[in-house]
Amino acid sequence: MTRVLIADDDRGLRSALKLALEANGYDVRVAANGADALALQRGTPADVLITDIFMPEADGFEAIDGFRKAFPATKIIAMSGDARRAKREYLSAATLIGVDATLKKPFQVGTLLQALRSLGV
Numbered sequence: 247m248t249r250v251l252i253a254d255d256d257r258g259l260r261s262a263l264k265l266a267l268e269a270n271g272y273d274v275r276v277a278a279n280g281a282d283a284l285a286l287q288r289g290t291p292a293d294v295l296i297t298d299i300f301m302p303e304a305d306g307f308e309a310i311d312g313f314r315k316a317f318p319a320t321k322i323i324a325m326s327g328d329a330r331r332a333k334r335e336y337l338s339a340a341t342l343i344g345v346d347a348t349l350k351k352p353f354q355v356g357t358l359l360q361a362l363r364s365l366g367v
Contacts, residue, residue: 248367249273251292253283253309255301255324259351263296266355272362280309287317296358299326307343314344319353321365323358327351 250272254260260276267274269343275292279282281304283295295313306324313320324345347361 247271247273248294248362249275249290249292250294250296250367251275251283251286252296252307252364253277253280254296254300255279256298257332263355263358266358270359278303280304280306280312283309284312284316286301287313291317292320292367294321294323294330294362294364296323296325299324310345321346321347322349323361323365325351325353333364336357 250267252260252263252351253272253285254355255278264274264276275286277286279301280297281328283297284304286292287295295310297306298338306326310324313322322345327350346365349358
């Protein structure tokens with residue numbers, strides 16, 4: 247069973263994604279920020295990290311950097327609903343630093359499932 251870790255500060259979105267992915271056969275854990283995601287990953291590593299870009303404490307870029315350094319085999323999907331904050335394409339920047347896929351919020355569960363399948367998980 248593929249293990250997925252979702253990092254997002256929006257509790258409702260974390261819960262909805264967790265339920266949807268579990269209904270599709272994934273083993274899912276959730277974290278409220280990048281620091282929590284890294285701590286969970288050190289315990290039982292996930293195959294895929296799905297991370298928001300903008301979160302308090304440790305944002306998505308910090309999570310991506312930490313995962314790439316400590317867990318380079320983990321696939322990463324970055325998501326954001328504010329892709330043009332400060333006139334910068336943050337999802338494009340995430341691609342440049344090594345994420346495997348990006349999703350612009352809001353997105354349909356089917357879009358997320360398609361992204362996971364495209365990563366071979």
